[in-house]
Amino acid sequence: MTAEPESDEQACRQVLQILALIGDKWSILVVGHLRDRTLRFGELHRAVTGISQRMLTLTLRQLERDGLLTRTAHPTVPPRVDYALTPLGTTLLDSVVALAEWANIHRPTIIDNRCRYDATHPPRTQA
Amino acid sequence: MTAEPESDEQACRQVLQILALIGDKWSILVVGHLRDRTLRFGELHRAVTGISQRMLTLTLRQLERDGLLTRTAHPTVPPRVDYALTPLGTTLLDSVVALAEWANIHRPTIIDNRCRYDATHPPRTQA
DNA sequence: CAGTATCCGAAAGGATACTG
DNA sequence: CAGTATCCTTTCGGATACTG
Numbered sequence: 001m002t003a004e005p006e007s008d009e010q011a012c013r014q015v016l017q018i019l020a021l022i023g024d025k026w027s028i029l030v031v032g033h034l035r036d037r038t039l040r041f042g043e044l045h046r047a048v049t050g051i052s053q054r055m056l057t058l059t060l061r062q063l064e065r066d067g068l069l070t071r072t073a074h075p076t077v078p079p080r081v082d083y084a085l086t087p088l089g090t091t092l093l094d095s096v097v098a099l100a101e102w103a104n105i106h107r108p109t110i111i112d113n114r115c116r117y118d119a120t121h122p123p124r125t126q127a
Numbered sequence: 128m129t130a131e132p133e134s135d136e137q138a139c140r141q142v143l144q145i146l147a148l149i150g151d152k153w154s155i156l157v158v159g160h161l162r163d164r165t166l167r168f169g170e171l172h173r174a175v176t177g178i179s180q181r182m183l184t185l186t187l188r189q190l191e192r193d194g195l196l197t198r199t200a201h202p203t204v205p206p207r208v209d210y211a212l213t214p215l216g217t218t219l220l221d222s223v224v225a226l227a228e229w230a231n232i233h234r235p236t237i238i239d240n241r242c243r244y245d246a247t248h249p250p251r252t253q254a
Numbered sequence: 255c256a257g258t259a260t261c262c263g264a265a266a267g268g269a270t271a272c273t274g
Numbered sequence: 275c276a277g278t279a280t281c282c283t284t285t286c287g288g289a290t291a292c293t294g
Contacts, residue, residue, distance in 0.1 A: 009176070011227055012159040016152075018230035021237070023150030025143075025287075032139040041256050049136070052288055057257060065248075067240030078255045079294085088233060088240075095229040100138055102222040103145035106215060110148070113194030113215075121192075152267075168276050179268055184277060205275045206274085 021066055022096065026051055026059045031085065031093055034069060038084040068092060148193055149219065153178055153186045158212065158220055161196060165211040195219060 022028050026048065033039060033047045045056055060083060063069045068089035074080040085093070149155050153175065160166060160174045172183055187210060190196045195216035201207040212220070 008159055008162070009156075009174075011231070012156050014230050014234060015223065015227045016155055017234070018226060018237075019146070019150050019155065023146050028143055028146070029136075029139050032135055035135070045256095047136075053257075054259095054289090055287060058287090065241055065244040066237050067244075073256090076255095079257085081256060088236065091233070092229060095225050096142065098222050098225040099145060100142045102219060103142050104138070106218070107141060107145065109215065110145075110193050114192055117192040117194075172276095180277075181269090181279095182267065185267090200276090203275095206277085208276060 021062075021068070022092065024059070026055055027063060028096065030056070030059050030063065031068065031089060034083060034085045034089070035093055038082045041081050041083070044083065063089070148189075148195070149223070151186070153182055154190060155223065157183070157186050157190065158195065158216060161210060161212045161216070162220055165209045168208050168210070171210065190216070 022031070029048045029051070030044060033044060039047065041056070041060075044060075045051065045053065048056065051059075060069070060071065064071050067086055069083050069085050072082045072084070074082070149158065156175045156178070157171060160171060166174065168183070168187075171187075172178065172180065175183065178186075187196070187198065191198050194213055197211050197213055199209045199211070201209070
């Protein structure tokens, strides 16, 4: 439980792996929309503004693979596919909420910091 | 405070902005190593295994710009630059810990889920 | 409706060489 | 020591067209 330098590095790498799960452009949006209710593919497509069909499919496959959501295809015509969070996906969302709160609290500060930085540090390189 | 569909979307987008701060390949590693003590550029370079000099510089600039760490250049020869977390950076790290715990608890499950998925779902497309 | 397949431009990031 | 500048490869993701 204690944090030696080595295990710190290990812990960071493991967090990174999880962050990779949801740190991409769309996963959190998709999971967020599934928080309250099951949604169909088309509903998700409309709900997550700006996502392409391709990215929605890839994102859903990834999340399904990791066990964060379930995919249920109904053998009807026309086809109907429902996506729902698993308990695992729900607990992840709960953990992300902590970060969400941090985000909401400190976002103004960070934006301010950036403005101040940009004002005092002339863009010499790699703007 | 209540969560309407619209504000959910907004909240997710805001979390995404923060996740973009630290969801990149290196930021968390750098911040993690600065958790306990101030480090010099070279120390960080050695501590964060695999990072290139370029990426370390860019990551540090970004974190400095957002006010998550401070950069202190000592006018000595040879030059010496110290990096340290700000209080803001420290609080972020605290929030990330929640995610870290989630990661450590559920990582085996996720890995298992993946294996099961890969075993049952033949790689038809876009492997 | 719910995808798949293909193409393509943008962006991230590594390797290397050079500098105050 | 602590960067910068440049090049170059890899990856990400959007647009589009097609299918069961």
